[in-house]
Amino acid sequence: MRWNICSCLLVFVLGCKVTAATKHEVVEEKQSVSLPCLHSVEGEVTWSRETNGHRVDILTVGGDVEKKHISDPDRRRSSLADKSLYIRSVTVSDSGTYLCNNAAAVELTVIPSETTRLVAPKSTTVTLNCPLDVGGSHVPTWSKDGSEVQENIWVYVSHVDKTLTLTYVQPRDSGLYYCDGKPAVYLTVMEAETSDRARQEQKRRVTQRENDV
Structure with missing residues (x-):
């Protein structure tokens, strides 16, 4: 029984190494x-x-x-x-x-060719712009991985300049973002942590936005 448990743990560790590599x-x-x-x-x-x-x-x-x-x-x-x-x-x-x-x-x-690429540190705030050929006065629809990006206290879509603001970004936010179905920005969120002071500032901004709403 002990050998089986060790074997399972060994397989799990090796699997993690393969994934991490x-x-x-x-x-x-x-x-x-x-x-x-x-x-x-x-x-x-x-x-x-x-x-x-x-x-x-x-x-x-x-x-x-x-x-x-x-x-x-x-x-x-x-x-x-x-x-x-x-x-x-x-x-x-x-x-x-x-x-x-x-x-x-x-x-x-x-x-897609000529897609804007943006690299951001973890836990910072980024703003993504729609392609220049996205016109009209409507509020654009932002999407990622085939799903529409929903607004919340961490995510804000500007009705004025058609931008998407992501607050306190995490590695899971990395990927290709579309604005009205057109490739807009490929975002890469780095794992490096920001300072405690920077994290506090991010949280302050989120709280302020929630209060404004």
């Missing part, structure tokens, strides 16, 4: 990208991609032989000397989790 790559459309295995590889290597719980094998490489498992008429996918997966001229549909021999290696996010 996964690399997150963000690139724009039409760029090329090389996705490396994050563990030593010997013999054959099979690359797969997982999206929404569905996994598809892409190619297998071993020695001088490369075998493709999916249709690739434009020959955009190939392997490099170190068995990394090379994708030429990526598209948004190439986004997903890439696995090397069934181990998660790279989380690839492909964003």
Whole structure:
């Protein structure tokens, strides 16, 4: 019984290491990208991609032989000397989790060309702007990951300048934001903590906004 418990704990720890080691790559459309295995590889290597719980094998490489498992008429996918997966001229549909021999290696996010990219420290406030071609006098609809962003004490949509303000951002707020269905900003929230004084200031602003409402 004790051996079984230890085995389960070992599997759990190894699983955590694999997840923690996964690399997150963000690139724009039409760029090329090389996705490396994050563990030593010997013999054959099979690359797969997982999206929404569905996994598809892409190619297998071993020695001088490369075998493709999916249709690739434009020959955009190939392997490099170190068995990394090379994708030429990526598209948004190439986004997903890439696995090397069934181990998660790279989380690839492909964003539309010329999308604004913003990096913000954790627990700070950021303001996102709609694209210039979003016109009209209506209040824009902001969305992320296919879901509409709802206003609350932490989130505010300006009716005047069409901006989205996120207060006290966290890593889970990272991602591609759309304004009226058009790509607006890709936000990356860094894990670095702000000072206690900065956190107090953020909370003061939220309290003030709640009182104003």
